[in-house]
Amino acid sequence: MTEDNVVPPIVEMTGITIRFPGVLALDRVDFTLRPGEVHSLMGENGAGKSTLIKALTGVYAIDAGSIVVAGERKTFSTAADAQAAGISTVYQEVNLCTNLTVGENVMLGHEKRRGNAIDWKSTHRAATEHMEGLGLTIDPRSMLSSHSIAIQQLVAISRAMVLDAKVLILDEPTSSLDRGEVEQLFGVIRGLRDKGVAILFVSHFLDQVYEISDRITVLRNGALVGEYPIAELPRDALVTKMIGHELEDLAAIASSSHRVIDRSGTPVVRAEALGKRGVLEPADLDVYEGEVVGIAGLLGSGRTELVRLLYGADRPDSGTIEVHGEHAKVHQPRHAIEKRISFSSENRREEGVVADLTVAENIVLGMQARLGWLRKVPKKDQDAVVQEYIEALGVRPANPNALVGNLSGGNQQKVLLARWLATAPELLVLDEPTRGIDVGAKADIQRKVAELSAQGLSVIFISSELEEVLRLAQRVVVLRDRRKIGELDSSSTDLDGLIDYIANAGEGSAA
Amino acid sequence: MTATTLDRPVRTQEKPSMLKTFLSRNGSMMPTFAAILILILLFAGAEAFLRGDFITPRNISALLLDNAYLLVLAVGMTFVILTGGIDLSVGSVMAFTGILGARMLAEGAPVAVTVPTMLLGGAAIGLLIGILVQYFGVQPFIASLAGLFLGRGLAYIVSLSSIKVEEPAILWLQSTRMSFGGWYITPTGIIALSAVAIAAFVLHLTRFGRTIYAVGGNEQSARLMGLKVGRVKIAAYTISGFCAGLAGLILTAYSGAGYPRNGIGTELDAIAAVVIGGTLLIGGRGYVLGSMVGVFVYGTIKTIISFMGAEQSWMQIIVGALLLLFIVVQRAIVARSDGRR
Incomplete structure (x- = not known):
């Protein structure tokens, strides 16, 4: 050199x-x-x-x-x-x-x-x-x-x-x-x-x-x-x-999420052999109460595709979905919302927030959608919910009337998270919720996810940042080439182990 | 160079079959081949149905003559659609330049002034649309819709009624028939074929033309590759406007008059011909020769229907069905090539 x-x-x-x-x-x-x-x-x-x-x-x-x-x-x-x-x-x-x-x-x-x-x-x-x-x-x-x-x-x-x-x-x-x-x-x-x-x-x-x-x-x-x-x-x-300085902060999140999940009962959501030709080979997925399931894999490995099938955003051509042990028809996002499944898309700007509406309007949208368009959410309830989530998630500026389009990416993501949380979901699917946002907002969102899951919310968490997945999830589902190749217990693996698994696991059986 | 060479080549191709090589190189020509096939089927069908009265030198020559203006419009439209845009203005711009030319000649302006004015007038409206699209971020659909209204309005301002053209130089374009046996071609036909040839040259053998394809394929990438995206897009609309002006000249010669209500809906015929000829509406894929085939398919259907004495509304139904078919075929081709990535 x-x-x-x-x-x-x-x-x-x-x-x-x-x-x-x-x-x-x-x-x-x-x-x-x-x-x-x-x-x-x-x-x-x-x-x-x-x-x-x-x-x-x-x-x-x-x-x-x-x-x-x-x-x-x-x-x-x-x-x-x-x-x-x-x-x-x-x-x-x-x-x-x-x-x-x-x-x-x-x-x-x-x-x-x-x-x-x-x-x-x-x-x-x-x-x-x-x-x-x-x-x-x-x-x-x-x-x-x-x-x-x-x-x-x-x-x-x-x-x-x-x-x-x-x-x-x-x-x-x-x-x-x-x-x-x-x-x-x-x-x-x-x-x-x-x-x-x-x-x-x-x-x-x-x-x-x-x-x-x-x-x-x-x-x-x-x-x-x-x-x-x-x-x-x-x-x-x-x-x-x-x-x-965020390091210790995140370490605290990690230790709080390494809980033992009771997997003896019925899962909140169970998908069996969910697949679509050319999109995803049939894959199974269980999520139990209070559990954070991470989905890891390279870009294009089928992470987003799997949850879109689960949420009804795309129509699977094989497989069944059970919610609380009962067979559920999820052909459209509306059906998923009725079953209290919420999905936060990776395309924050295109499929997520409405930039021209205010923070408050964006948060209320989700509640309103679940109630149907004819039953208006009372103004007082709206204000209370909006205020609660702005504080809980630390949305900046803390102004319910600010236009979402003027917020930073991290704060838009918080508003999006607030919208889904306001619908009181039982399963929250987060696809790349921390992509392209600043470190502080990332930590806020991760902390909130850890907190909510400790209270019983089930979460599916997708992120390209494997550290985040390991930090938050108790169980990690690994996909490669549009196929589920296995599951890892996050307490028994580290980053290198996960990377190695993504890269090499199941090579033999794939051929 | 050798310093950077790897120990082994990254991917060495085994000898692929001829067909495979051909397909991997020419996948995007498939819709155009399909259009040629349909044209052949139409000819064969009409020939069988009319017991040999259809494929005659006279009919084929008339096909070019009757559709010369549409061919020129389709050439310009191909440039715009290849960039991923659309130009709805061409029908009314053609009417405007046509009636403008007729009026100028009637007022005694010389041909040497009138014809350039017609062509540049069309190009100016195209330039305006291009600037709206590029610098003001207006959707091509809306920008060219504005051009459509502008062109039509200008046409009515020039004259509310038809103006006859007596100028021999203009009528010569239409009336001169160069014959070879039973075949003939008029200067208007030569102009239209030249437009196709020049466009094919520009699109396939110049950097400007390749940039058109790059912009239609992925505008963002083209910009990051350091290509002059803005200039090329504006040029595409200007070319389309120029072609509309040229079509106005041809139509005026063809009908011997300017008429402000000419070409209502003709922009849609031009778009249909381009799409049937295998150019994808999303841009980046297609051939101007395909657009020529598309125009001939369109013209042949029209001729067959008038030969059969059927209602002209069948024309629209058949063209509609063909369009639908081609768009579905194109979707499948795009889905396949995306899926392979």
Whole structure:
């Protein structure tokens, strides 16, 4: 590896500040990237990682601070500007065009031309050369959509090579890859690093961060915590820096949720062989009173699909659902609500809160839906319920008449949670309730879930953050490739155990 | 380069069968092939039913002549639909440019001024719609609906009644018949076919054209890939407007007059032809040659019905049924290609 202080940095970001309405997303953050290094950007969700990346790629404009690339001060106003400066990005959900061919995706905007007409033959040949440079040998004329996400990611990196990227940003590139695919990607990353490309790597997987990085920058709550060479930052120190003072707080939640659940009686909800062709292979699921069942698995493993079938949002083509031991027909969300099952969707903005209504109106919506539209909830009851939940969940601002659209993501999520709690459910299904919200709100929501389940509420909790799942759930259902591969008792496993189970369990039987 | 090469290739393809390779490359052509098949079936059916009186050089040549204006509209519409938009204004823009041209000629304006004014007038309305869509975030449906009303209103302002065109240069476009045996083609037909050829070139062999497909496939991705999304979308609507102006010229030549009530509902015929030709309404997939096939399917159904002497309302029922069929087929194709990911 190169000597750190000899090589001048390729990217120097100083004092970067970005404000969104009501939120200081980045507060005077410094970040330095050197040629020939893999630099990991770490922080919890909402720490400002993606905001910083978007500042560097020209998606967001910065309110203060400066960006210097290769010694030149730059102002990026579009992604094209950043690419022209040699900065390319591969996003988690691969941002290519699946309706075009592999070769076109690699070369789009840089097609080889003869006169004004594209010369497809040499364009495809160039695409093939760039891909082979990364060890990827696929037909450049095949449609991108016919390849796996892993291949699509390599195609996206090939595209960055066409742009002659000096800086390659990889935002959660491994979240939907299997172990072998990750190794291949890392091989490519190491090769590029040795050629002097500066690589900015973002991942939730600590193992991967330690395997590939030379240096780590930690962000927390939109502010810089520090920059460290990998050898000087042991894992527990990193986690402490990422989570900060919240650590003990969350530990308390964890200890309160490690209760023994009485599973001798009838479960609150039992699903048997619930499945839908092409969506989810038949899976069983029991939830007992006062139990938090976590659902873990990679993106696209069928987590959301399972609960949507349970809730009647999608129609299963096999399986039965029992509520308190009685057969229940759940063909529509309305039926589920009648059985006191509530579902909080992962698409908070699209399927959750109504941005143009007030906090109070959003909370009352759920109660009203259960009563039917003709029986109005008395104003006095409404006010009491709204006040109760605003206080209990710590919604900020604590103003029932504020428009939900103006609240931060974390507070919107609290309003959504309040809405479902106001319907007095027996089973609450939470799909990614803590995604993209700040650390404080996350802890609030987790605390509330732990508290309610201790009082007897049954909860199904889905999260990409496995720490959260382990912290809250007594039992974890693991899915992979749209199939349930097993259940783990969370008191008898740790994070590594769970990750290993997600990655490897049931390999033999799957084949 | 070798430094980055992996020890083993990531995925080496075993020799795939010819058919498999073809399908993995050309899956999105299937709806267009289906349209060609339907066109062939229509011809064969009509030929059998009319005992050999249908496929004659005269009929086929008339097919192009009668539908030249629709073909030009469909070409412009293909650009817009490929970006994932829609342009409802083309029927009334065609009427407006047509009556504007007729009025200008009647007032004594020279052809060299009138024709460019018609074309640029159409393009200007398209540009306006594009700006509304791109910079004001208006839904394409609403923005082009505004264009529809604007075009129709302007047409009525120019004249409330039909204006006859006496200008020989305009009538020449329609009346000149270049014959080869029983076949003939008019300048209007040549204009329409040229529009198809130019559009095919632009869409498949220029960076602008490929950006149209990229925008229709995933606008967000296209932007992040550093493509000039805004400019391309506005250009697509401008092209559609220009084509509407050109269609106005062709229709004026065809009917020998401008008429402000021309082309009511023609935008829907153009959309139908584009969709039948295999372009997906969600954008990003389709071919301008498919749109040409779509126009011919449309025109052939019309001809068959008039040959049979049946009610013209059957026309709409059959086109409606075909549209429904094609949209279902397209849904299935999209679902399949998404499912494979």
